[in-house]
Amino acid sequence: MDSNLAFKGQLKTIDTTSLVDKVEESLVEFLQHKKLQVGDSIPKEIDLANILGVSRTVIREALLRLRMMGLIDSKKKKGAVITSPDLFGIMSKSMKPHILDQDTLKEIFEIRLVLEIGMADFLFQHVTKEDIEELKEIVSKEPPVTDHHLFNIGHEIAFHGKLYDITRNETLKKFQKMLLPVFDYVHNSGLLKKQPLLKTFASHKTLVNILKNGTPEKFRNGMRKHLENHFARLFE
Amino acid sequence: MDSNLAFKGQLKTIDTTSLVDKVEESLVEFLQHKKLQVGDSIPKEIDLANILGVSRTVIREALLRLRMMGLIDSKKKKGAVITSPDLFGIMSKSMKPHILDQDTLKEIFEIRLVLEIGMADFLFQHVTKEDIEELKEIVSKEPPVTDHHLFNIGHEIAFHGKLYDITRNETLKKFQKMLLPVFDYVHNSGLLKKQPLLKTFASHKTLVNILKNGTPEKFRNGMRKHLENHFARLFE
């Protein structure tokens, strides 16, 4: 009998979402509806279970999700309290380069280039004399290029990380921090087969000078040249 | 197994991780050590519980985390199977603008500007004639500026979204998709009090022309001018 099809239009689309999904939704809605402040505590698990008419198990699984999303933090006796969500903290946890496929790794690498070229305006907006001094300090400790063709990753991170600092954008900084293990992984594992072929046209020192005396536009071009090797590898 | 208990009193301060934390770690390690392919299934919950010597409850909570991280997907009878992790899936879920504080919203807005200025090289690397045509098509449907000072958000998203498409960077696209609700929220809620004061120096049409005949450098400058209004608001 194919009679089922006859009722297709009349029947409501059954939601395939699990019970935990619904509870999660309810809880999020509850949180934002109550306009709870950071630090406020929410009803205890057993109460939530009674209110929503589900088992504590389901409540716990839903709360676990909220905790992963950084919306709440559970304390032993106090119960769960609202926290300021840390978007990138969550991602950092799941940013395990070994389990990412090669295409994704490449794309993440690309995003880094996009960010560092695009951040120029914010650098110039916030940079201070102290920042310049610190950058110069970092550059002065730069290991000689002749040492080994492959640049020193630690130093790279120090310099470029400082740039992210200067943007004064905490979210951006967290984003970079999240991406770091990927770069580390990409450089260490022989994923980048070829050594940089091209000469670095703009050195760190050059970039610092531009940041000190130049313009965002010049910095973008400088950074683009600085990253030329990476681009060349990506576009080959 | 439980020889640790002898040191219980001394180690207490250091070991702040919960049982679920450890199990989660073990499972992730297990997955990457076994080099499991996408689609492979992992041992069932009860087996994992026996192997690791913990209750099924703990196993389930740990598996729930892996599921949130996009590492596995649970099927009713088949068990849990490896999936390709979706980094931004999790973040998208927790990207609820209403619960983000104002500073974070501003920072996310800034990141958008960074991305769109910095993506120029990848646009030129991948853009096709068809892309140009599509962009022109979008621009042609642009509502007149005189209609209302506040630009049409839907159209903005269509144009700028297409640019993200052209980069052919799926991760970047997902990132943008994740940020969309924030822009929507920022624009709709009176968070941006002032209307754009400055004339848009570079129109969408101008950007398309640069993309067709210009260079990445010119495009970056054009985009910078195009976003001038946003920058002005951020820097005021």
Added chain:
DNA sequence: TAGATTATTATGTATGACATAATAAAATTA
């Protein structure tokens, strides 16, 4: 009243049971 001790409380963990849906095996029918 300050400090130490005990009681309370909400989350963390363990166990057992049953429901449910996807799959495999068996039985039936053509």
Added chain:
DNA sequence: TAATTTTATTATGTCATACATAATAATCTA
């Protein structure tokens, strides 16, 4: 025999209960 329906199996989903643990509140002691 092959196709199809029915039944059995299985692993996750949900529920209920009990106890452990750590943080807090209440009480007691000096």
